[in-house]
Each structure stands twice: as C-alpha cells, then as structure tokens.
Amino acid sequence: MKQYDLITILGPTASGKTTFACHLAYHSDAEIISGDSRQVYRSMDIGTGKDLGDYMVEGKPIPYHLIDIRDAGDKYNIFEYQHDFHKAYTDIRQRGKMPILCGGSGLYIESVLRGYSLVNVPENKALRESLQNKSLEELTALLASYKPLHNTTDVDTAQRAIRAIEIEEYTKSHPAERNEFPPLNSLIIGVDIERELRRQRITNRLKARLEEGMIEEIRSILDKGIHPDDLIYYGLEYKYVTLYVQGKLSYEEMFSQLEIAIHQFAKRQMTWFRGMEKRGLHIHWIDYAIPMDARIAMVQKLIEEK
Template sequence: MKALPEGVDIVTIYGPTACGKTAVACRLAEMLGGVVLSADSRQVYRGMDIGTGKDLGEYRLSDGYEVPYRLIDIAEAGERYDLHRYLQDFYDAYYELPMEQPKILCGGTGLYISALLGGYQLSDVPPNMELRAELEQLSLEELRARLLSLGGVAGECGEGSNPRRLVRAIELKESDSVLTTSGSDTHKGLRGPIFCLAPSREVRRARISSRLRARLEAGLVEEVEGLLARVPKEVLLGYGLEYRYVTEYLLGERTWEEMQQGLEVSIHQFAKRQMTWARGMERRGFDLTYIAPLEDPMETAEVMMASIFGGEKE
C-alpha cells in the first residue's frame, strides 16, 4: 500500500461515458493498494448491469488482483435513490475503510462528485405529492423551463431528459432547499487531485458507438425485459438513456432502428453534458487536470501517479 501525499483525502477520476474511467481507476487502485468508490447514480442498482456499464470484470485484473470497490449494487431497481441517500451511503463506506487506505472516487455523475468534493449537504425534503401531480402534466420542455425559472439548471448531470429528476429538482427548489456548503464539521470537502478523462471528440464518439453495439450484443434488451417484469415501466423510463429507449422498444413505441439510433444520439448528448459539468466545476473553483486517455489504461494510471506524487517514480 502506498500512502497518498499529506493533505490528500481522495483521488477523483471523472469524465464522459465510455472514456474508460473504471479501467483506469482499477489500475490506479492496484498501484496504490487502494479502493474504488463509485460515483454513478445508476450503478447503485442491482440487476442494472449492462445498461449502466458496471464492467465488474474490470475489477478483476489480468494478474489475478481483485480491486475492492464500494457503492455498486446497494439498492434494488425501482427504489428511490437520490443525492441525499448517496451522501449517506458514501460517508458510511468512506469511514468504514482504514484511514490509511488510498481511496479513488470514480464516476460520471458530476453532481455526486461536486457534492463530495465541495462538502455540500442537502436538506431532506419530503415528497410534495400535490406539486408532483401538477408537474406530471408538464412536458420535458415545460419542466426544464420551470426549473430554469427557479434558478436551477437542467441537463448537466443527466436530468435534462429525465422527468423524475427534473421533478425532484423543482421540488427541492420550490422548498428553498439548495445544495450548500456544510456549516458543520461533520463532513468537510474531500481534498485531492481531480482528473478528468477527456478523449478527443472523434475518439469519444467512436467509443460510445462501439460500446453501444457491444451492450446490445451482450443482452441489454434482455436485461431491460427482465426488469420490466418487476419494475414499473414509468420507473424504467425515468432512468433515462438505455433503459428509456429499450423500454420504449419493448413496449412497441419504437422500432429497433429508432431505438438504436435515438439511443446513440442521446448518449452522445449526455457525454457532452458531462463535459459541460466539468467546466462548470472549474467555474465554481475546482481545479481539474484533464488527461487524454491512452490506449492502455495502465499508462493513463501511470500519468496520474506521476501527477499525484510530483513525478516520483516507484
């Protein structure tokens, strides 16, 4: 185990979907003898494996080393899971780990990462059923406009095409609940380098298209079909991206071609929003180090090691 430099609580790896975050995090974890803590809003759900890109095989390295991880498969599909619950689960996992064990925060949900690194807290606002009934009558565009009118911004962490997340964001804004810096000493912002994997636009698009084909071949449709047997369709539609488009296909609302093409376009748009979130973090004072991922995840992890330890070689 290699201790992180003094003053570093955690190493963060962020980036757009399909940029290889998990593979790099696992190589870095092996070098450090560390543990990976997921920051993905959908990988928390059991049974949602292919569509969320859990890539659990990445945690079993070719040399036989198994990378420990947390915050994956901790909720049932269909359960309500939000930022408030994630923060609770994260800190439970974080403080259960040995203090000296290096920790790597890895994921593409920018809101979760910003909340942890900024030491934010979110008041526990109960559902407002009257407001929800009103909002359910609105279109996506109307929901986005409503949130914007309240000072919120839709789309930067995936909620722009997710009615359930838009409704919850409006609910929080209507109650004057905002994400703010914690006034207590319970959870300070986590300190450490923030790496953003930033492949070129051409590479990113090629990876997204290739991965979508692989997921469809791996049984994505069958995974969603199984979920439909136990999870209400409205909930699956609310998970967005793969689960929304494949559910609509299974319900006969899209042809195979419409599902595949529409999903690919939506994933590309989502990746762009993830990079928009990264730039927003910089505007809010976070210091991000952008890295173009190399072909070999180990080489990318070595670049991070050199940055973390100031060029020190092992």
C-alpha cells in the first residue's frame, strides 16, 4: 500500500461509495478524507447525506476528516479545501496510516490528485452589490462573457454565478496568491452503478431523507438565523426544500423538481469523472452489484499489482 500516496473512492450520488470506503478502511486500518463540498458544514447532515452511521464497521469507528469543519452559511471553497485536505493527509501519513479520499465532488477530488494551482479570491462587496438585482439568466450571460461555461454548477444559483463572476473579474487584473501542492499518486476506484438502479436509489433515498426529517433540519438551520439565500446557495436539497419552507413551492413541486435536479447532478458527476479519465487519471471501475467482500478483494489485488 505504501507505493500509493492514497486510495480514492469516487462515484455518483447514491452509489454507496461511503459504505465501500469505510469497509475498505476497516480492512486496511485506513482513515477517510471526505471529498464532498457540502459535508464540511455543521448541522447540514441529512441533506448532504453524511450517513455518519457508515463510519462504524463491525463495531469499530472509522476515523474521518473534513466533515463538520465549517458553520452552515459559510462559503467554503476549493482553495480552502486544498489546504485542509493536505493538513489531514499529512497528519494521517505521519501516523503511518493510509488515507482514503472518498466523495463525489469531482473538482475537489481532481484538485488534490492533480495538484491544481488555484487562486485565492477575496470577496468584492461592491461587485456583489452591483450584481445582486440581476436575474440568473443575466448573470449566466455575463459569466459566459469571461469564459466558456463548462461547469454548469457555477450557474446553479444566482449566488454561485456571482461568485464565479467575482473570481473571473479578480483573476483578470490581479497577480494572485496560489497554492502549490504536488500531484498525488492515487489508486482510483470508481463505483460503477447501472443508470436505472442509480435513478431508483436516488428516488428512494430522497423519500427516506424527507421521512428522516430533512425539512425539519432545514427549518432548524433557518431558525438559527441563517438567511434563506445562504442555504439556497448550496443547491439541490437546500435550494428546493428552502423554497418549500418559504412557501414558494408546494410539497409536490419541491419533490419533483428536486428529484430531477439530483438525477441531473448525478449525470454531471459521471461526466466529470469521464473527463478525469480523458485528462490522464486512470479510474478502475468496480460494479456496485459485486458483494462487498469481493470488491475489497479486488482493491487489495490492485494494490498488490502495483
């Protein structure tokens, strides 16, 4: 195992990657580093699918990192993630353990595997105020004037689009502080789940999360004084459930639109992972339907082959 810097387990939402990673960690005496852009936020548990119960395998707690490290309402970014990742990564390696990076946020994962050099862009209050009354369509058109819109998550909400414009405007005229982290040699495992099964699991999981209290969780966050726009910023569950709580969507509209949005998100995740392969990162795809013990044996064999 020491020939690899780390192991990466990735896959689309509802593919069971966290359960897989935790069982692999149990058998490998490893620790998990989350590669999820929203699980960093405290109190946002059900909607982000933290599933912290998965981190207990056969009665043994699996150590995890980069979950619950920021307050709901914060605007965590990939530049900060790189710093936090490398702190956790170095700590784990210095203790003689193997890190397992697990998540579905392709950009976050690729940024640390490839050692992206990123810009730390400060908030531009004047620019934000000048853009706050523009529609999402207007913001999208403005952002497109800076660059081709390959990453559609940039324009999922008005706040995301404004942040993307802020970054483009800053980098156009400022020599910026940059991260310089080396690329990492990772064994990358992708969870390959059949499309219709993935869609079924997404729908079933959405129903389960609503029954588990996702609406109440979001109401509780709003009751703490978090502005609705700050939750809508996070997209998906936090966007549509917040709109429902505000009375802007009926329950049926919320469920239907959110279900569609999650399916679209899973499709975008797979597109990103395929792009990672085209950019030179080899992903070993393992079928979700294979029993857990067999999947772990396959990973261990790949490690030995190295």
